[in-house]
Amino acid sequence: AQTVTQSQPEMSVQEAETVTLSCTYDTSESDYYLFWYKQPPSRQMILVIRQEAYKQQNATENRFSVNFQKAAKSFSLKISDSQLGDAAMYFCAYRFSGTASKLTFGTGTRLQVML
């Protein structure tokens, strides 16, 4: 079975600084997707960034980028120029590449952004 581990329950960052959230996963599959989702307080979960396992290039979306290490089964999220609106729970998630497969989530990291 696939598992996703987030070892940082809470992180904090100063506004405009950079923070990295860690995620490791375990799977026997070779073709899969990895995601970072953001869940603001009392608001719905939204996709931040995704990575296809077959792509060696790390995904980037504006201030968000990932460091995908397939051999190490590591998938960290870097947030640059942190903003107050980045404060939220962040979930790392895995999905097998089969059509309409379920997401397997980690336990989440709560990110606080300090003024």
Place this chain on the structure above:
Amino acid sequence: EAEVAQSPRYKITEKSQAVAFWCDPISGHATLYWYRQILGQGPELLVQFQDESVVDDSQLPKDRFSAERLKGVDSTLKIQPAELGDSAMYLCASSLNDEQFFGPGTRLTVL
């Protein structure tokens, strides 16, 4: 922008009572998911539909939980009877291809 709708947003019930949650996915999305998110944890899949058919309900406690998507559009998740341990956020998501879009969730409190 199209969104997944869920109701109610909050539900408080006493144990042994019946509760029901409703989800309306984004129009055209064939796949619908119900996840349960216990406080402090990540969401876990309860049931997955492809159109009106159940694809995966391996984690659904079938003695008390039921889910249906009769016309392959909106869906209802029911719990009867509710237990204290059912207190959680119930999230609905839908997808057309690879990305899942989540609704705002229903927060259930069982007293």
